[in-house]
Amino acid sequence: MPYCFTFNGILPHLFNYRIDIIMLQNIPQFFTFLLNGILIGGMYSLFALGLAVIYGVFRVMNFAHGEFYMLGGYVAFFMWSLFGLPNLVGVLAAVGAMMLLGVVLERVFVTPMYEKGGEMYALIITFALSSIMWTSALLAFGPFHKALPYIFPGSVEIMGVIVGLDRLASFTVAVFAVAIFWIFIYRTSYGKAIRAVAHDKDVAALMGVNTDRIQMMTFGLAAGLAGAAGVLLSTTLILDPEIGQILIIKAFVVMVLGGMGSMRGALVGGILLGVTEALGSAYISTAYGNTFGFILLIVMLVIRPSGIFGYEMK
Amino acid sequence: MTEQDSNTSKMNGEVRNIIDISRIQRLFNRVIDTTKTKIAFFTLLGAVLILAPFVADPYALHLLIAIFFYATLASSWDIVSGYTGQFSFAHASLAAMGAYLFGLIAINLGFPVPVSFLISIGLTTLAGTLLGILCLRMKGIYLSLVTLSFAGIFLAVVNAEFDLTGGTEGLPIPLLFGTLDKLPYYFLGLGILVFTLVLKQVLERSRWGLKFLAVREDEYAAEIHGVDATREKVLAFAISTFIAAIAGAFLTGYIGRITPATMDLRLQFRIVVMSYVGGIASVPGAVIGAFLMRLVEEYARGFETASFIVWGFILLGVFFFMPNGLWGQMKEKLPKIWKILIGAKSE
Secondary structure (H helix, E strand, O other): OOOOOOHHHHOOOOOOOOHHHHHHHOHHHHHHHHHHHHHHHHHHHHHHHHHHHHHHHHOOOOOOHHHHHHHHHHHHHHHHHHHOOOHHHHHHHHHHHHHHHHHHHHHHHHHHHHHHHOHHHHHHHHHHHHHHHHHHHHHHHOOOOEOOOOOOOOEEEEOOEEEEHHHHHHHHHHHHHHHHHHHHHHHOHHHHHHHHHHHOHHHHHHOOOOHHHHHHHHHHHHHHHHHHHHHHHHOOOOEOOOHHHHHHHHHHHHHHHHOOOOHHHHHHHHHHHHHHHHHHHHHHOOOOOOHHHHHHHHHHHHHOOOOOOOOOOO | OOHHHHHHHHHHHHHHHHHHHHHHHHHHHHHOOOOHHHHHHHHHHHHHHHHHHHHOOHHHHHHHHHHHHHHHHHHHHHHHHHHOOOOOOOHHHHHHHHHHHHHHHHHHHOOOHHHHHHHHHHHHHHHHHHHHHHOOOOOHHHHHHHHHHHHHHHHHHHHHOHHHHOOOOOEEOOOOOOOOOOHHHHHHHHHHHHHHHHHHHHHHHOHHHHHHHHHHHOHHHHHHOOOOHHHHHHHHHHHHHHHHHHHHHHHHHHHOEEOOOOOOHHHHHHHHHHHHHHOOOOOOHHHHHHHHHHHHHHHOHHHHHHHHHHHHHHHHHHHHHOOOHHHHHHHHHOHHHHHHHHOOOOO
16 A cells, blocks of 8 residues: 555654543643643743734734844843843843834834835835845854753742743743733823824824824834843744744734734733644644644634734724 | 529638638737737747757756746746735745645656646645635735745645655655756746746736736725626636646756755745746736846855845835836836837737
8 A cells, every 4th residue: 555545644743642642641741731832822922912012003014023033032142142141131131122123123114114105015124124134144143043041940840730940930021021011001101102003193193192203112112022022932942043934923823813903912812822832732743833823823714814802903 | 502502602611711710810819919020029039949958058958947937936926916916925835735746646656757747736736726715705914824824834744744755855756757858848848938928918918817907906896897706816826826836846857856945935935026026917027037036046156045135125126116027117118119029009
């Protein structure tokens, strides 16, 4: 019989294990996977939050967001390798650097192009910027992975559930960052201005909001969030110049899952993606780890294209 | 019948023949305007292309074959993205699918090469059509995301099932003609490209093409005017995938091996640039773009990574300053030369 005729012969790596047996036999293991998924998903959420905010204000999918992640990671790496600064300081440095970069890019490229041709132009601009950034990083830093130092090495075991301390710490920092951002958006006047511009730019301008400055600020903040995610997640995932491309696709999946432009959607979608990937990799197949996000995306687009929270402007 | 009647019927027979011929001629003229200058131009071009493999060196031939491939693939992308406005990221993967299926069927199932070729193209076209059906209710970025997901899933499957597909090392593919001699591949590639271009020309000049463009511009308005947008979109995907699969299977049948890196998203990016530079939604656009870009890439041999930055800038530039691409610019800025090439009598 030809090799490829049986289903498991065609795709032998698709179903490594039998799900029911494994899941039920080892409940703490299930929670380990689940928790890991939530922790990583939290960082996806941090990353996608910035993208959601940019979408809300600019109505543009920022293709270059992944590159902010990547560059943030590299900033922290160099802070550590050149100056020996610990990772937490690296986070602050990355956030600062990315905020600056975001503001500059927004002023120089995004707004002028947006004014020239609207959303399509801005989309293509971010796409081109993304190619330019990751290719430049590839030339500058080389194609090999870099590894960031752990914040707290080691792992902890609670009731049989094993959790890496570093991931827990990264997740905590991410939650902290999201909380600060959330307070900023919902409790300060600048935040209110951002929400107003996202809702309706022209009316906000009529109400006396300096839309230029708000756009600048939004892009910068979102880039900062992406940079933070870059540092935090790079201790777990690899860091190389092309990681931005992979992350941006994950962020798109998160956005579609949660609903375009919805901040809550970005948070929930990120966790959902993280959990799906973790459980899928663990129970269905490790080799297909990345595809579970895609499959979830397609399922979501067929069932409920507007995402979990629908299309909402905060 | 009297002699007169038979004469009349003979005459009627002749008239009928004349009408039949002129119907074909009319169809031909509707699709391709023929003028003496144009006939001369294309005859010259044809002669050059046909004689080239006998006088050129093998590397130039290899380059030309590659250009045929890129032009065909870019043209196929153009059908679905330029004409119906469904910006697809899946074409490089569809070509790869055609190639992988060709290799797998030929090796594992042992069918002869031409049969495997046809089967793989059929299966890939089916997959592409299903993708098109999946994308029916989606617009803009969602559609692009789904096609991107397809590409991602395909790449993951290829990498994961390395016992079957050879993983990063790749799959050896039987050569289409069993020889390393470039001649048959050159003519096959040229034939495929000509077929694609004729298809696009028919598409552009016929009611069919008008329907595609209508769907691109405004789907609802098109539906009001009786264009079945669903059918046209899926049809666009089907035709486009068919050509992409042929291109993919052809190229790997020539090279002899396919790896995931050969036809990945970088290829997709390059064919997008080729199409935009040459001119989307036009017949010669993809060919011009493929030709120019491949030549430039030859000079940028050691700088492939850096060249992507340049392509990024070029895509930006084209998008802002020349959205119709080079062909569109020629139409606007050099109408006389354009008229010669088009052979337009009435413009």
